[in-house]
Amino acid sequence: MEERFDCIVVGGGIAGLSAAMVLARANKRFLLIERGEFCGAKNVSGGVLWGSDLERLVPGYSTDADAGFERFVGHRRLTFLDDQSSFSLDFKSGHFHETPFSGVIVLRARFDEWLATKVQEAIDASSVADESFLATNVLVDRVIQEDGRVTGIQAGEEQFFADCVILAEGVNNLLTRQVGLQPDYVPADHVAVGVKEVIGLDRTVVEERFQLDGLAGMTNEFVGYATAGVEGGGFLYTNRESVSIGLVLGMKDLREKRVKPYDILNDFKSHPAVADTLRGGEVLEYSAHVVSTGDMGSMPKQLYGDGVLVVGEAGHLLMNSGRAIQGMDYAMRSGILAAETVVEAAADVDFSSSSLRRYEQALEASFVMKDLKGFQDAVHLLHDPIMYEKMPAVLCDFGRSFFTVESEPTEKAIKSFRKAAKKHLTTWELVRLSAKAAKSL
Amino acid sequence: MELLSIAERLGKVAYRNQGRSEARAHIEVDTDICNATCPHKCTTYVCPANCYTLDEAGKVHFQFEDCIECGTCMYACDQGAVTWRYPDPEVGRGVNWSLG
Structure with a gap:
């Protein structure tokens, strides 16, 4: 025919x-x-569809x-994790309720x-x-x-x-x-593997737990302890009656570190800051897919x-x-x-x-x-262990010092930050990171 | 908060042609390469669906029935052991996501 x-x-x-x-x-x-x-x-996707197309x-x-769509993006959060703590940049705005939305989950x-x-x-x-x-x-x-x-x-x-x-x-x-x-064979260097669970919660629980009004939703990306030392990051997005939680892990690094992606996902879900958001939830679906990273080397x-x-x-x-x-x-x-x-x-x-x-x-x-x-520089920066391992540790140490009030004389914030930075980074690493970040982001 | 094993997770996945006694394999793995020359046997830990396993003698075994078509093994295997195709909708296996 x-x-x-x-x-x-x-x-x-x-x-x-x-x-x-x-x-x-x-x-x-x-x-x-x-x-x-x-x-x-x-x-399969994480999944936020950004933009207004x-x-x-x-x-x-x-x-x-x-x-x-599940929810529109009304609240955004970027979280840095060490093993116990979380340090977030958090942005919520009434402007996000205006149409066209800036993204939908x-x-x-x-x-x-x-x-x-x-x-x-x-x-x-x-x-x-x-x-x-x-x-x-x-x-x-x-x-x-x-x-x-x-x-x-x-x-x-x-x-x-x-x-x-x-x-x-x-x-x-x-x-x-x-x-x-x-080419017929595309090497692991510039691709990642995403693993995800959709976790069911009552709609009222989703809306109250995440303080969502109507169909507003929250997007939360994670850097640091989420990936157990493997290059990559984590995400949590609110759906109408569930949350999508997952990881994107650099494939080459995963191969070299000899770890299983679903084991890291359980570690991520068990982090105190993450576990609190999933309490009482039931896993509805587990999924995975290869994802490109944005490194133009794989195009x-x-x-x-x-x-x-x-x-x-x-x-x-x-x-x-x-x-x-x-x-x-x-x-x-x-x-x-x-x-x-x-x-x-x-x-x-x-x-x-x-x-x-x-x-x-x-x-x-x-x-x-x-x-x-x-x-491209930003994509490469995110693949740097300084960014996905050391920077979250610095921020969480700083946060712990800044937000802890003791019956002792209080340290000035800049001193706390210098201490935290010095503990995890060499002076050269700090200079290199600042220069790279200023240029690439 | 529920922490599931990989077997429990795969129990949540809906597959095509689950009723068929024999589905046609969409991925072929030359496990002779895995067992004779591969220095890392990486598919046995990077595969998100645990389709590649090691037996007690350290030999790699592959089954396609649990495959969720993610593609990981096609990139992770740098030894040329994996021939990766999409499953046939009628006689193959593969996923049928309900949420995705």
């Missing part, structure tokens, strides 16, 4: 669905193929009680499935409603290439052809490798070729800069830009590599590549 489409999108995650939304609105005939039972069935894609979602099996229903609505409203499809439960085995040009895909016995294929297959990008944009050599575009984490578009772990917003924007490129290429009837290069140019001009390039 041969079908011909304007575009084929491989993968029904956020990148693929965002591309599909733009294609549907431009009245393009497309086939989106998802291997899961439904869109989202195979997808969702409002562009699904206008008015923030006032829709049935929209697929999601559970992907629910969010992606909801986003797919919005894409289907866009298809139904398009002029080619009967000629575009969201096909689930189908695994793409390979990309079809003719004379070096991508012309379609093969799934089992069936082949489908299109002017252009958008690869939105996620970080385990086997098809991106097949078409030669990424495909380019994100386009003849008849093909690579979007989202298939292009390793993800970054942990220390301010936030951004990936789903990069997925959304790259999906949108890729689809816009396909629409322009169709107007020119030119799907060659030189025409599709417009996608990379648009990506370069957007926050995605500007931030990825601008914050």
